[in-house]
Amino acid sequence: RKVIYIMKNITDKEFLEKIKDIYSKEECSLISYALDFAKEMHKGQKRMSGEPYYKHPLEAANILLDYSLDSASICAALLHDVIEDTEFSEEEMRLKFGDEITNLIVGVTKLSKIKFRSKEEEQAENFRKLFFSIAEDIRVIFIKLADRLHNMRTLSALPQEKQLRIASETLDIYAPIASRIGLYKIKSELEDLCFKHLYPEEYLSLSQILKNKKDFYLQMVDQISSKLDKELKHVGIKAEIKGRPKHLYSVFLKTKRQNKTVSQISDLIAVRVIVNDIRECYATLGIIHSIWKPVPGRFKDYIAMPKPNNYQSLHTTVISEYGQIFEVQIRTVEMNKIAEYGVAAHWK
Numbered sequence: 381r382k383v384i385y386i387m388k389n390i391t392d393k394e395f396l397e398k399i400k401d402i403y404s405k406e407e408c409s410l411i412s413y414a415l416d417f418a419k420e421m422h423k424g425q426k427r428m429s430g431e432p433y434y435k436h437p438l439e440a441a442n443i444l445l446d447y448s449l450d451s452a453s454i455c456a457a458l459l460h461d462v463i464e465d466t467e468f469s470e471e472e473m474r475l476k477f478g479d480e481i482t483n484l485i486v487g488v489t490k491l492s493k494i495k496f497r498s499k500e501e502e503q504a505e506n507f508r509k510l511f512f513s514i515a516e517d518i519r520v521i522f523i524k525l526a527d528r529l530h531n532m533r534t535l536s537a538l539p540q541e542k543q544l545r546i547a548s549e550t551l552d553i554y555a556p557i558a559s560r561i562g563l564y565k566i567k568s569e570l571e572d573l574c575f576k577h578l579y580p581e582e583y584l585s586l587s588q589i590l591k592n593k594k595d596f597y598l599q600m601v602d603q604i605s606s607k608l609d610k611e612l613k614h615v616g617i618k619a620e621i622k623g624r625p626k627h628l629y630s631v632f633l634k635t636k637r638q639n640k641t642v643s644q645i646s647d648l649i650a651v652r653v654i655v656n657d658i659r660e661c662y663a664t665l666g667i668i669h670s671i672w673k674p675v676p677g678r679f680k681d682y683i684a685m686p687k688p689n690n691y692q693s694l695h696t697t698v699i700s701e702y703g704q705i706f707e708v709q710i711r712t713v714e715m716n717k718i719a720e721y722g723v724a725a726h727w728k
Contacts, residue, residue, distance in 0.1 A: 389435055389439060390438065390439065390442045392415065392438070395415070395441070395442055396411075396412055398442070398445055399411050399412075399445065407451035410451055410455060411441075411451055411454050411458070414455040414458045414459055415441075415458050417459065417462075418437055418458045418462060419432075419434045421462045421466045422434040422461070422466065427534070427537065428538055429534055436461070436530055436531075437458045437459065437461055439530040439533075440457045440458075440523065440526040441454050441457035443526040443529055443530065444457050444522060449519060449522060450519075452519075455481045456481050456485050456488070456523055457523045457526060459473070459477070459481065459485055460523055460527060462485070463486070464489050464492065470485075473485060484517060484520055484523060487514070487516065487520035488523050488527065490514050491511060491514055491521075491524045492527075494514065504552045504553060507552075508553060508560070511553070511557060518561070518723060521561065524554075525554060525557065525563065525566055526566075531546065532547070532550055532569075532570060532574070533573065535573070535577060536577075543577050547574045547577040550573075550574050551570075551574040551578065554570055555571050555574065559689075560688075560689060561689055561723045562719070562721070562722020563721070563722045568629075571627065572627055574629070575628055579632070582632060583632075586628055586631060586632060586642060587628060589642050589643075590628070590631070590648075593625075597623075597649055600623075600700075600704060600706075601624070601651065604621075605622075605623060605651065608621060608653065608668065608671065609621055612667060615663070615667065617655060617656075617663060617667075618655075619654060619655045619660075619664065621651065621652070621653050622651070622652045622654075624649070625649055625650075626648055626649070631645065647697055647705040647707055649706040649707070650706070650707045651706060651707070651708045651709070652708075652710075652711070652716075653668075653709070654711060655712060656713070658683060661712060662694070664710050665694050665696060668710075671698075672698035672699060672701070673698060673699045674696055674698050675698065675705060678695075678696065678697035679694075679696045680694070680695040681694055682695065683715070689722060689723070690718055690722075690723075691715075691718060691719055691722075692715040692718065693709045693710065693711040693715055693719060694709070694710040694711070695708070695709055696708050
């Protein structure tokens with residue numbers, strides 16, 4: 381079954397307006413010039429979808445705007461296919477845009493040329509190590525991930541065989557790399573897009589089930605948030621509380637690991653509590669466990685023992701008074717920035 385994924389592209393005007401809120405006037409001028417140059421160099425080139433080719437690097441650059449990377453990274457994202465796909469040389473690029481931007485483009489080009497062929501886990505890990513060793517500048521990996529994410533968003537334009545190969549490679553290589561540097565938002569979207577192409581029947585079935593339960597989940601999150609907020613205010617803790625169903629691929633993995641149907645999986649909701657400091661994190665944990673019964677063996681303290689990518693949070697799984705199991709993540713504002721943006725959190 382052919383899978384179609386439709387997403388509204390950003391216009392040139394919208395992109396140029398967006399960068400004004402992030403960069404200086406001089407940086408905006410440079411980014412605008414890079415966009416015009418990319419349009420000129422890719423003039424007449426089309427993507428398989430039929431859209432002008434430059435729309436791809438524009439979308440990759442737009443993805444990176446959410447991470448507030450420097451202007452050199454945005455320019456390199458806009459220009460990342462010029463050396464590889466046009467007659468414009470590396471030397472000419474250095475003369476026009478300088479060494480920093482050109483080095484980023486060359487780094488992305490090098491990563492594009494290495495081919496992953498094996499699905500063996502050990503060899504996939506070796507490939508990921510190779511990926512990091514070639515990318516001497518971490519910004520190169522950001523640009524490559526943005527490039528891959530937009531390619532995954534538009535994958536349905538390619539022949540079925542290519543869709544499966546690219547989706548498999550993305551799941552084995554790019555999603556784990558995004559996870560390793562803490563880009564969980566990109567990781568989750570990559571995984572869901574891979575899931576959609578590799579397991580279309582399961583994807584459609586699961587997305588429909590979760591869609592049907594959406595109102596129930598929203599109501600449940602509202603009840604949990606309201607009750608917790610009241611208890612936290614009672615002890616003087618001001619918190620931001622968010623809730624959401626877990627992303628599709630993570631739910632799919634749970635059904636496989638636990639050999640259960642979706643209806644048998646209980647903890648499909650995650651609630652996030654953001655407080656001011658570490659002391660309030662542990663105080664909040666105590667309050668949560670006083671309201672709801674914790675599930676044995678499901679507590680993780682990533683504040684005392686952060687993950688290798690600096691992710692910090694308290695994770696606990698509890699049972700509501702109605703028997704519904706849900707996960708709670710507790711963290712500070714600063715920890716949440718790292719959780720959302722990984723190594724890009726402190727880029728500025």
